[in-house]
Amino acid sequence: MTVFIASFFVGAEKMTYDCRIINVDEDEVTVQIGDATITGFANCGVDAEIGEEVKVEILLYDDIEIELSEDNKMCIERLGKSFKYSIWGVLDIENAVLKSLIDFEIDQEELYNYGHLDGKYVRMDVLRLDLIFE
DSSP states (O other), X not given: OOOOOOEEOTTTOOEEEEEEEEEEETXXXXXXXXXXXEEEEOTTOOOSOTTOEEEEEEEEEEEEEEEEOSSOOOEEEEXXXXXXXXXXXXXXXXXXXXXXXSEEEOOGGGGTTOGGGTTSEEXXXXXXXXXXXX
């Protein structure tokens, strides 16, 4: 079992996770972080073999949509074979994070219209998850 560790770098403001590489198909990479399996877009590729453990930063790509969820759940669901995801969790406006199986940083500007959802269970839809490997 792989345990994720969030690392915060002072000044750089990025969150990285320890992950295990599950699959690499050109710019499509699947990783395991704790109980979450994520397939994302790796524009810069990955310099690791399947089964190796590396550090990854996950970025939300393009516009996001957030709505109140009637389900009090935390999960990450890939939509078909695309890079699109629906992510359920608790929205933390002050820290600009969606707390789910793993935490997803959200640009403060994206949260301008969602203050009424602070501390509530939400579903966030995102066009793509970008993976940046260290």
